[in-house]
Amino acid sequence: MRMKYETPVIQKCQTGLMNKFGSCPHYSRKIRTGIDDVSIDNLVEKYGSPLFVFSEKTLRERFREIHRAFSTRYPNVTFAWSYKTNYLPAICAVFHQEGAIAEVVSEMEYDKARKLGVPGDKIIFNGPYKSLHALEKAVSEGAMVHIDHLDEIYDLEKVADKLGRKIKVALRLNMDTGIRPQWSRFGFNVDSGQAMMAARRIHHGGKLIINGLHCHIGTFILEPDAYGVQVEKMLKLAYQIEDQFKFGIEYIDIGGGFPSKSKLKGTYLSPDLSVPAIDDYAEKITSAFYKNLRPGDFPRLILESGRVMVDEAGYLITTIHSSKRMPDGRKAYVVDAGVNILFTSFWYKFKLEIDREVQGVNEPSIVYGPLCMNIDVIDEGCLLPPLNRGTRLIVSPVGAYNVTQWLQFISYRPNVVLTGENGKVDVIREAEDLLDIERRERLPEHLLLSSKSS
């Protein structure tokens, strides 16, 4: 009778390298056999690999949890779904069903929101580039336009002239909240007085009405206190504008920037330890509101959270295609998903889970994508047990930014599915084929190979 087989491994015995946190868990590994109630096997069998999977349950739970953290502390809260984080219609629709309005940063995103059925007055139009045409469309449909620079004031005044009415607008601001790097390229600077000058200019023009202030202090902000500083500065400016120019500030949009439970490269602690709870942010922000608001004044608090809402609801299933031993002794795996569809791999160290129990000790490994490019590395240093060809890795969290920033490069982008309740699975973006890639391409007649040969 033949013996049970186990992949051969050899490990050097290391001494003198112990630390106070204990040794690395050579036999521990993360196994994931399903997402919600759907097995990984069934998903791959039906929709192929690689495959993006979004959990509707997690999307809704996350939204409700974050919404609850703020709405139980402040009476006037609105969430705006940040389209650029993930603008697949199904994902946007889930958040809109939960009550979020839309936050867009381009005409294309604006059109997507409108096509989805979001009314113009439920769309915040941000961003440093808004064409005159886009502004005209957004203003005429009642969108909340956030002004980024002086030229946009001039453009909006032209739109006001054309429409023959005054337009409500919000000023985008930037400021020092102690966060480095300081995001100063968007909007008007508060600390230098630039924002007040812009307000004065708008007042002088007489064609625009400032009814909101907006500021986004950065991304993946791990310090809740920074939001407290932001709110204080925004409210002080709001009252200055109200007092000097008699505008009524109806809303304060504090942007987004809350981190997800993903691990940034170069960080030591796990996200469970390094990422503050959403309640910590809510507490700092709402406390700053109550501390700085005038009695009886409760302007609308708008949040444009993206990453924190969607990141953990997204998974990428990828399959091991081959393995090799690197000259430095590390094991290398080539999987079928590359950095072109996993854009956040440039700054995240993902959680890697295996779809099955595997025997053998973990060894230092590298996970490469399938692209013929040296930069195509999903994980440059992780501990994995010996994995056979065909084993699947489940990469997470990948819900934020990947399906908007992904690149079509040398292969087709894969299916994206949404797991619903009771094991229901819907394709929310079909895998591409050659027609998708070539639909917009044109070959001049004189370059046709058939005509050349004839």
Add this chain to the structure above:
Amino acid sequence: MNRSQQLAISENGFIFDPTTGESFTTNQTGLAILNRLKKNESSMEIALKMREEFEVSLEELERDVADFIDHLRTYGLM
């Protein structure tokens, strides 16, 4: 040079390299490969013989034996 012949290998997979003073651990299959390497068997011979002893396909064994030998090289044991 096949340095595997100089290694002290215990029955439970503990390996001592008397040249460098370094020690290693391996599992049952790794031990089987090492013992055959000591007898100067080629990787193909090892794979063919081990296939008779273990529940595994020849393809998987070939790949694993090659990888194991690569790994021994990186440790300077081959």
